[in-house]
Amino acid sequence: MATEIRVPTLGESVAEATIARWMKKVGDAIATDEPLVELETDKVSIEVPAPAAGTLEEIAAQEGETVEVGALLGMIAAGGAKPKTETDKAGSGKPGAKENQETKMAGGGQIVEVNVPSAGESVTEAQVGEIYKKVGDAVKTDEALLELETDKAAQEVMSPVDGVIRELMVSSGDEVAVGSLLLRIEQGASAGAAAPAAEKPAAASPAPAKPAESGRPPAPSAQKLMTEQGLKASDVAGSGKEGQVLKGDVLAALERGAPSQPAETPKVARPASPVEDEAREERVKMTRLRQTIARRLKDAQATAAMLTTFNEVDMTAVMELRKKYKDLFEKKHGVKLGFMGFFTKAVCYALKEIPAVNAEIDGTDLIYKNFCHIGVAVGTDRGLVVPVVRDADRMGIAEIEKEIGRLGLAARDGKLSMADMQGGTFTISNGGVYGSLMSTPILNAPQSGILGMHKIQERPMVVGGQIVIRPMMYLALSYDHRIVDGKEAVTFLVRIKDVLEDPERLVLDL
Known part of the structure; x- marks a missing residue:
């Protein structure tokens, strides 16, 4: 029986790839998960692992050809697979390497190897964060062993079996490749059982980028x-x-x-602190997530022609509606009625009228998104993350509140998946929860707009010739002026203001 080799999913908005090279030729024996062919897209180079062991029977697409996602690359005939070496078992460092492998110790029980799991498209390495267990500790299946931080998220690595940790190959702060060995667990062992002493091997210095x-x-x-x-x-x-x-x-x-x-800007050496100050300073290495946040925010400022426009909204109608129905809403839907549901629906309403704010630049093309995937910025102790409410324009307020609640909890627990953070077309940032009265949010590239919400504060307003006290919120829209004109940006904010000050518009689609 033959097994097909097909082009895997290549990531958001990537539909095709070019075959760079075949690592095997027809007739070669191959093992499961052994890299077969390298594909190149506009954004990344990836290796396609063998879906089964056997012999490479056919190469259907040659080097240099452009292939679409799902296209047939080749065929594997059953049988003829070469056995895996110890190096294969320890983790090849390739994205296709198996996460957990089993071996036998000379004197003992079954040893299960725990490797760095795949962290999503384009993520090839991670940094070891907190390590929860040490050598000799007993662990249970699905118990957290350690934390890994990538450029995009933090995730915990769980134990695949019950047993005892016999070898720990990494330390906090180490850089590790996808598929590389983290630790070994003796399956079924008890914490008091003796085991051969194992030392962490000397870590290889990462090769500098060429x-x-x-x-x-x-x-x-x-x-x-x-x-x-x-x-x-x-x-x-x-x-x-x-x-x-x-x-x-x-x-x-x-x-x-x-x-x-462009020549890289040379780093300016930081002047040494005075001796009396240096003793009171603390130097902490930035996490990979924080480094990525810093780089992306700076890149957004350097790339986009960013401009911010402001308006203010009277929150009286929304607050009265929320006060009137919040108990009934929570009883029926099992989730609290907050402000984010209203703002997300208002943003979707405005994006349909001003599609340029929902677009992005790709080279010399403009890509208009006929859907609303709304990113909601969430502050965590690890840094800012932006999970995405997909197809928010098709959701009701209750569905939006439930999804925002799920994503917010996952963000705070460090359990966001890559799928939760990809594909956003517009972002909402609520600095008001921290007391911010006004700010100029930075774009979440390659998006062309981000809405900043702020603190609701009672202020004297003139309404119908009378001075009255109203709960007001400043709104800020930062946008890419290369795509969005000033008139469109102002109109976008006015539409949000109109809908929030008269929420019945959302019901009547006006």
């Missing part, structure tokens, strides 16, 4: 585009494996108007 001109050649699609535009590989900063230039890198360079790679 510049494009001294690493791998550019991806075929990137090479073609560079040839058309008269660029050299040295003109483009490569983001692929070993500094390889991908098509997306070339597009980014062209967008900057570069035929030459």
